[in-house]
Each structure stands twice: as C-alpha cells, then as structure tokens.
Amino acid sequence: MVAYDTKDSEQVLLTGEGEMICDEGSHEYKVWNVVHKRGRVPIKELPIRDTKSLADAKMLKELMKRQLVKTSKVISYSIRKGSKYAKEMPVEVTDLTADMLASGDWKTANFKPYNFKTLGAAQNAGALHPLNKVRSEFRNIFFNQGFVEMPTSRYVDSGFWNFDALFVPQQHPARDMQDTFFISDPPRADRPRPDDAAEAAMEEMEKGANMLFGTAEQQKERKPRDYERYWNNIKEVHQNGAFGSIGYRYPWSEDECLRLVLRTHTTAVSTWVLHRLAEDPRPARYFSIDRVFRNETVDATHLAEFHQVEGVIADFGLTLGGLMRFLEDFFAKLGITNLRFKPAYNPYTEPSMEIFGYHTGLGKWVEIGNSGMFRPEMLEPMGLPKDLKVYGFGLSLERPTMIKYGVSNIRELLGHKVDLNFIESNAAVRLDKN
C-alpha cells in the first residue's frame, strides 16, 4: 500500500575516544598539561559535533585513521501512496483448493507468488542401497549375456571346495590364520557329497535351457558325479601329480582339507557348479554376486567382508584373446573402455591376467579385476574333458562403486557405519552413462 524511496547519506560521528578528546583534550594534550605546557587540540575546533560532517577530506581521513571519528549510515524514508493503495489488508491465498473451485473464489482470489527458488516438499521416499543398485546393473549385464546365477547361499564351506579342489596347496599363504576365517564350531566338514538344496536350485534354473537344447539322448548320457573319485583325484594331483601335472608333491592332509572356513571367494561355488557340469560337459555360463570373507585388518580400503562379482564361461576351443575380448565388451557396459591385461599368478588359473582400466579421474591405470583360464589340475579331476576350457573372472562390487561415487573409505559404503543420508540421496545407477 505504501511505497518508499531510500535516501542514503553519510554522517560523521565521533568515536568514544574522539568524544573524550573533545571533552578532556587529546592524550598528547594531557601529557602536555602534566609537564605544565600549553597546547591546542585541532579536533575541538572543528564543527563535527554540531554538523556531523567534515568537509576537509584529508583531515577526515587522518581522524578516522586515529579512530577519533567514525562514519555511520543514516537511512530515512519518504512515504507516498502506492499503485495498489487501499485502506484494508487484502487476503493473500497460497494454494488453489477444492473449496475455491466449488465456490468460484479462484476467479478473484489474490494468489501469493510462488517462490521458484526453493526445493519442493520432501518425499516420504524409500531407497535401495547404492551397492545393491550397482549389483542390479551387473545382474542385468549377466542376464543379457545368458548367464545362469549360481547358488551361493553358503557362507561356510570346507577347505576342499574353497581351496583343495581349486588346486590351492595346503601350505599356501591364503590358508593362513592371518588371511582366512576358520570355523571352530561346528568343527569339521564331511567329505564332498550331494547337496540337495543347491542341486534343486540349479535344476530349476536350467529348466529353460533343457527344454530348448536338451535331448533325451543327452539325458541318458549324463554320467552321475562320483564324489569318491573326485576326492581321490584331488588328493593325487596335490600329492603326487596327475593329469599332466607334477603336482605340489607334499603329504596332503585330509584334516586340513575338511576344515571349515568362511568362504574367501565365491569361486568355491563355481567349483561346485563346474563339477556338476562334468555330468554333461557342454558350453555354459554362470555368474554370482555375493558376500565373501577375509580375515583382514580393517582399514579404509579393507573390510573383513565384501561382495565378489564372478563370471564363469565354459566352452570348447576358448582362447586367451577371447577372454580379453569378452572382458573388453563386459567392462564397456560399465563405461570402462580402455583395458590392459597383465600376466599374474593365481593358484587356480593359468594363464592368469589382472585387468587394468585407465582411470581418467586419477590419471593412471588401476586394477579393476582378475581373470584367467582355470587350471587343468582343477578341471580334469572333476571329470571335465581336456578340451573344455573354462574362463573365470572376478571383481569386487565395492571397488567400482567406490570409484563411481568417489567414496574413499569402504566403511562408508558397507556395514553399519554407513550414513543413511548417503543411501537416501544417492543417485540411480546407470553404469553405461559416464
């Protein structure tokens, strides 16, 4: 209703010290007085107290420097009638309501302008965990390429499946107390034997493939697994050498083999699945994404638990270059296009390759996964034919997620110390987009 114009001017005021000097004389004057000499204080003669201004700019600067005067703003308003001048306050409405629609008040209502610079109302939104969002992306990539998910619902496994069957010698450092969680209770595993639950899960998943590709003859040709023979083969290939290998040549211990451990990799399950494949050796693709355990000292990049992403491809006539080609395509779907492969050592793959991707943010090559072709000493004791080759590759779910979201401490991503606000505000995962 009322409009106003602002007129700014500046006035000069004495500071407390300035006032004091006006009343009592300057510090110098007081000193002068003490030594019984006379003096003059220029500030006293100036009209500052009356006019609240000082024309002499140089003098003003000098006084301000000495903090004898200061300036302060004086704001005054001149008021006149505005364009919407009225004698009553009009009602401003904030929202269009059902009542207004019914009454027709919306036609005359005075709507308050909407503030377009603020956020909208908070949603009562739930959220999925960032790691599981990345997991979904990986699962989709695997499904699109025909991979069957492996039954990984077993955290506890025996040394046999986790190590011995993978041709990891019993004295290997990975089998140290420093690296692996051993189980004290229950005390010991049984020798390998059929696992009905995992069997049923696999049967269910392979139904589709059996319907499409399976023939009655193939079903007949299926030779059931011989666990006793598998066990003896593993002992032989470690202790004395077999299947074209000289073996590790050490006294192999059944006790060590049947110790229970928290699985250190999901490859323990891949091994079980590949042994199952020996009933009917054929091209096959398997994957899993699940939790694994290492007895690590916890720090910014290590936790005692993390998720392993693992893929397995079995086929006749596979080449090492083919694995690189597959991985180049696989990682391209994650937005990583420039790969290099470094020869590496892994007890159960030969050749073994570390996968390096160029990280443009860090400006260097970073290791993003491990891969290789499973050793004959692992595959042939299962009863798989010599010419069936098997690729294996793996990476952690955490590492690409940490790189993607710039998380530097793994404890901010997995475990109970994760910030709920981070989970709730984390963007949807589109690994193919940047």
Next chain:
Amino acid sequence: MPTIAVDKAELFKALGKEFTTDEFDELCFEFGIELDEDTSNTKRPVVDGVEEPPQLKIEIPANRYDMLCFEGIAMNLNVFIGNTTLPNFRLSAPSNGELQTVTVKEETSKIRPYFSCAILRNIKFTQARYDSFIALQDKLHQNLARQRTLVAIGTHDLDTIQGPFTYEALPPEEIEFSPLNQTKKMNGRQMMDFYEACQTPARSMSRLVVQWKDKHLSKYLPIIRDSPVYPVIYDSNRTVLSMPPIINGNHSKITLDTKNVFIDITATDKTKIEIVNHILVAMFSQYCEEPFTIEPAKIISPHNNESREEPDLSPRETQAEMSYINSVCGLDLSADQICKLLTRMCYKASPSKSEPDIIDVHIPITRADVLHQADIMEDVAIAYGFNNLPRHFPSKSAAIAAPLAINKLADIVRLEAAMAGWSEVLPLILCSHDENFAWLNRADDGATAVRLQNPKTAEYQIVRTSLLPGLLKTIRENKKHSVPIKVFEASDVAFKDTSLERKSRNERHFAAAWYGKTSGFEVVHGLLDRVMLMLNFLNRDEAVAGTNKMKADNPQYWIEEADDPTYFAGHAASVHISLDGTSHVVGSFGVLHPTVLKNFELPFPVSTLELNLEAFL
C-alpha cells in the same frame, strides 16, 4: 605378494640400459611383475649422513621364488629382453676330488627329517651382495618355507669348520653352543628361554645383552620347543653349525670377507628343500670365482633312502603340445617360434625329433613354479605379449539366463519395502556373540550359531543368526538423522546344521526397524501386511471378518501375540503362514524391550520385524 626393493642404478646397469620410470613400469607390466614405487623423487632415509640411493620397489608373484632378490630380477629381465640366455649352472667338484660329506642320523626323522646342502667356492661378497644374500634367505623363510616350519636355511664360513659333518637330533640339554651374535654358551633349553625373553624384555631372566633384532626369532620357537630332541648340525670337531630352524652358531657365521660358503638346509618337506637349494645357488653362484659353478656335497642318509649328492642341477625335462599352446593362445606359431619365445622365459626348448606336435622343454632349476604344460603355454603367451594376442571370441555357446530363485524373491521384497518408504542398509554378516544373543535378550543353546576360530577383533565372533543386530547398529550410528528412521535389509543369516556336508546352512531373511519418538508398532505391522499382500498372502483374520473373500487354498497369514524376551511384553507377535495346507511360523515383530534399546544405546523406541523368506520360495 612379496615386494622386493632393488637399487635402481644397479639394476639398470645390470640390464645394460637406462629406463624412464614409465618404460620400466611397462616392462614389468608385460613380464607380469609390478613396479610399486620408484623412490627417485621421494625423500629417502639417510644412513650415516648418506641418503639411500633411489630404489625400485617391485611386487613379485607369490610363486616366483627365483625373483625374490636383485640377482633374480636382473637375471629374468635380462633373459626376457634378450640380452642373454639363462646361465648354465654346473657342478664343480673340489680339485682333490673329495666331496664334503654330511651324515644324517636316524633320530632326525623324529623332528626334521630332510637335509640338503651346497657349497659356494671363492665367492666375492660386497656389502650389497651380502645384504641381498641375507634378505633372500629371509624372503624364502617367510614365503615358501612358511615361517621356517617347512624349510630352514643356515649359511656358514666353511673355512671356520671342518668336515665331515653330521646332522643329528639330540635332547636340548645336550646341545651347547653360542648362538649367532652371542658370546655366551647356552644349551638348547636355555636358548629357548633366552629367545622367549627377547620377545618380552621385561621378563628378561638374565643380564645377557638382549639383541633386539633377535626378537623375531621367538615366533619360530614353537616349531621344536616341545620336542624331546632338537635338530643340530655338527662339524668333525663337534662345533655346532646350527640348531635349525631357530639359529646358527656364532662360530661359523659368514662375513663380508667369507670366501667359501657352506649352506645347510633342513626341512619337513622334501619338495621344498630342493627348491630352496636351487634358488640359493642359482642366485649367488654368479659371484663365485668361476661364475655359476656350485660344489656338491655328499649326503649319507641310508635310513630313509635319502643318500645322494646335492645339489642336483639338471633341468626337469618335459614336453608340451604345440597344438595345445596354439589353441589356447589363438595363434599359429611354428615349433621354432615357440622355442624362441620359451628361451626368453628361461627355458631351453627344441622341437621333438620323433613327434611332430611335441616340443621338448627343459625347465631350469629356477622355475619351480612350472607344474604343467599350462604354465609353459602361459609363458609363451607372456613372451608373445598378452596384449598382442588375437582377440577372437567364439560365438558357439548358446545360453539361457536364469536368476537364482531366492535372489529373485528377495529382490521383490526389497523393492516393495523401498516403495513403501523404507531405506535399505547393508550391515556386516559377522558380529559379536553378545550383539546376536545377550543384547537381544536371547540365550545361545550352543546348537545355533557358527563360531569363528581366529577373529582379529571381538566384533567378529560369530555369523549372525538374525538381521536385527545389524539394523540396530546402523540406527545407533545414525542417531543424528531425523526421526523416524525406517530401515530394512534382505540378506542371509547362517545356522549350524550337522546334517549337511558343510555343517551349516544359510537362510534368507528380511528385517525392518522403525526408530522414532513413538514406538511405530503399527507402522511395522503395516509393512508386514504390505509385504504379505505383495507376496499374494491374504490375512486370515481379516477374511474371517468378511471384508475379504478367500478360497480355502489361498495362501494365508496371521499373527498371534507372542511372549518373546526380545520384545516389550504385550507388544510382540509371531507371524504365521498357511501354505498348501501346512502352517509355519515365519517370523516375528514387536516393540523392542527397553533393555535391548539400552544395550544398543538407542534413546527412542524401536519396533522391528524379521521374516524368514525361504518359506515363500
């Protein structure tokens, strides 16, 4: 993986070429070792007023025992880049033709049965070579020898001792000598106490000068401590060479001036004792007056048929199939090309004279890692260059994808919970015993939880049997978050199950927790109803009340008030389902008991729900 630090200038001198850091990094990458660090541009430690020369820190694969020292890295890279071929290691008997002998006494079979040895004549040590020799023994002890349990090495100045030697096993009280770097004589038993005390100087039992650097020896004591006999090696004057695997005698210790080195090796593993012998002599015989010659010694060990001359330097002869190598590499190399590539990886290879597809391969004593033709094939691929291999991917395999049923089910429940406004969390699967039992007012019957044998902290004692501890800990760490907090998790717990091969089984659970100023009981109840509705289960009681028409065979659920110490009395229910005519209890929900809240340091009320999803498969 072991990391070996080598003098940068010395290595480049040995390779006959200066590399930039990037060039050397590239060479390592192609060969399959990893340049961890080049210390040229970092601040290096100053010793006696001199800054340590720039080093290259190189990570070596765990099975390449022949690259655990400067000499081995230089040798392998020189051969790889084609500067040279692997040296011809050979035996050289002493001029008088009389070999040193070591007689192994039968008693040693009770404690450390295997013995091996070798002699390096007229060796010339420098400080760097000497340090490398000591460091290599240490690396071998740590890695291949599993902290000396499998193999232990002793090195001696041969000119201070007098053969023939004996390897014996005697009661500790009967073994008396001054151990390395000590002047006082001790018997075997006293030595145990002495080195035990080195570990804990406060309990030091004597005024003996405790050498702090011998502290590390205490960890080897248990290998023989409780044995009635200790292994010991004597010369002909009953001078003790060493008491493996603990310590050498001070008398025969090697110095920079030592000319002739006697290496003793004792072991419990027959294969690894030879690997250690081969690696030591292959790496250091180059410093002998006549390089790459090793003087053998005779071992007399009739009781276990281990009498022989050591070391045996003959390469292992094996064969590899060209067709196998070519098919896995995706190449079409000739026999000569394959042989040429293998030479760069330290093999001697030649096409078989009798069989067209076969390459005869001599595996040198340095390459104990080669077990199968797969290893030879990989070396062909490395020499060819992994990144140069042709990239054909066979498109033969047809496959049909399928998700694991339990994962598909859990994903449905996860999505429904998130759509209902709950946030997913991922706590750890390992937890403390208290968190899983006592803090939830639950008793452990001893037949439920899987217990860990060797956790590093009390945080990881068992595999959880409930998702509740993780949810409650997550809330505890997020108390600054606005209330209410609504979190859930769908993941595995594990139980002991003695009927199974692995004595344990996982179970997929779904759990949710509400934390706020009010109990949230009805909100958690509502989530249960929502999840059940989405899984196509109808509420039995609601149906009875007539608001909902239900067929008899429709999957149903209902809840019953439950007496459960985890929950506040009168505010807890068990969840029941009826499926195909049988009913199961699949979980519970309720307001947590105030003592539970106190245990988890939660000032506001919490309601939780936990379901076993396996029943819905």
